Amino acid sequence: MESILVLTHADESGTALTKASLEAVTAGLELASQLGASLTIGIVAANPAPAASSLAATGARLLAVSGEPFAQPRYATDAAACEALCRAAQATIVLAPASARFTRVAAGLAHRLGGFVDTHITSLNVGSIGGTEAIEATRWFYRQRVEAVLSRDLRPWFLLLDAGTHTAFAGDPAPAQVEEVAVQLPPIRTTVSGLREPKQDQQTIRPDAKLLLVAGAGWTKKQPDGQIHAAEAGDLILGFLHAAGASLGSSKSLVDQGGEGNSVLPFLTHLNQIGQTGATPRHAKGLSTCCHGEEPHVVGWRFIADRRAISLDPNCGWTRGKADVVYIADAFQVIAKLNALLEVNKS
Amino acid sequence: MSNAVHIVVCAGIVPDPLQTLEPITTPTGPGLKNEMVLPAVLDPWAACALYEAANLAAKNPGSKVWLVSLGPKAKLQQVMMTIAQKVSFELVPIDGPIGGFPDAHSTAAVLAETIAALSGLDRERLLLFGGWESATRGAGVTLQLVGERLGITDQFQGVDKIDLRDDGSFEVLERVEGGKHQVSVCVGTPAVLGWATGNLAEPRNNPQVGMANMRTIMPALQKAKSTTLPANGLRYVSVSLPKQQRTTRVVKDLTPDQIASELVEWIGAE
């Protein structure tokens, strides 16, 4: 008989749970009901009380660690906290969000518990292997090129769920019974000093945006007039992000230019890079501009449902079954017109 | 000398990302068609870790870099022909299976055992480097498991920068959600750093470095221990390529104005 523990953690405010944690809660509720298994939810937070009350409606057993050491993500303290929660819950299946915080510790945690871990899970199902009920987890291999469904016989089994694969749990807050779990803290050798990010108005990465705009190396290449128009390219791209509320992705070729001292778009970093050695974000729509659509780039679009591209090259990769619509046109001209229309619509 | 570090980089080999991959079933589980003849490269994020390691070692005299790599000996040799020309390191090869489907826990156990047995390694000065995810399994767990097995409880993933200070402490920048970096300061080695892209361009080939490396790489490959990787109860129910090939509408004859209007509608639609 399986028993399920969902590990959750607080967001930067320290009181509310992250959206990805609440998605894992939904996954836990679904799996528990499919298996007829018991459900426990563990909370890692400096002050877990508000988070616990937001989970009261789940009806699950609630466990929590609390205290200042858990205010910030750090391997030593998070691994110790999660270990204590797992030992208290004694679950066979442990689900957790694939947040940076839990991704940092999940494998170490599995090892401490004598268990096994699989990450980047995109869906969970209860199937049957050889007539026996089995949990089946779907994940991608080779950077989103090969999809596999896998299962494990050994327990405890830790599964890290990719963000955006379940709806976030939302229940009315209510007083909740929380069992406080004590944690044996190791010596703390790492101090987290905070987050570094571009200034508020310069942040181009917006995971919650509906639309992803990808800028490719074409933006900083010689254009039909024989000139490079990097400054204009930068203005058009930022103008579009502003007008459409989009998130900005980039091809590797474009971000790599920054390191080589070429004229470059100053607001781009490797964090914007999409693809084989970049990110694989989730957005409903994606618009690619001045990018050739080569496979190492397009693998990063696996979770972008609706895809359009603007390219001068009628033979670019996007035209070969990778995008829904490709406009063979000059992105400088199209984006200028598009920005103007979007601004008019806004006002 | 006080800042001399011992950097062990764990890096596997992966199919060149420009290759077409086709999953097949082999007697030992899933694999890729023609896996042994597909051109291979050093796993890209782990390669970033190797270049960062070499850079850090060069700035801190007395430091040393080991490259621990598990894969079929013949393929390791091919990849080393290129990588050996980039930066100086001592190769520690382990002859074993290729690909993303073997279990990461087994891989980690072999790597940890190999690292623990390295002669001349001072574990107190150890920085265990690797990619934060591989280009094969892409799980981001192997390095963490190796670290845990070696008793290292200061671990960082998605690292883009390390700044080693004179007192032996170091600042680390790790990628977190929303295009941000978490900044941490650790009092000193040992630590695990799973690298993202970092900040260094791929070093140019240097034939002299290549020759010096090859003198130790060839004998190391000859002596490489072979290993098998137990499955740990991992079973593949199915392994397949995504079916979705889109029917692309290629639009060649619209003016920029017309395209812009079409896109405005598309962006606004739910």
Ligand SMILES: Cc1cc2nc3c(=O)[nH]c(=O)nc-3n(C[C@H](O)[C@H](O)[C@H](O)COP(=O)(O)OP(=O)(O)OC[C@H]3O[C@@H](n4cnc5c(N)ncnc54)[C@H](O)[C@@H]3O)c2cc1C
């Ligand atoms: C190990 C490895 C890992 C890699 N990882 C990644 C990765 O993570 N992400 C990634 O992106 N790539 C990655 N690549 C590189 C990838 O193979 C391509 O080289 C890269 O994606 C090309 O970028 P691009 O399309 O922007 O540039 P280019 O290939 O230079 O294409 C520019 C395009 O812009 C078009 N263009 C120019 N001007 C205009 C205009 N005015 N209007 C419209 N179109 C215009 C051109 O026609 C051309 O199609 C990787 C490669 C390797 C070997």
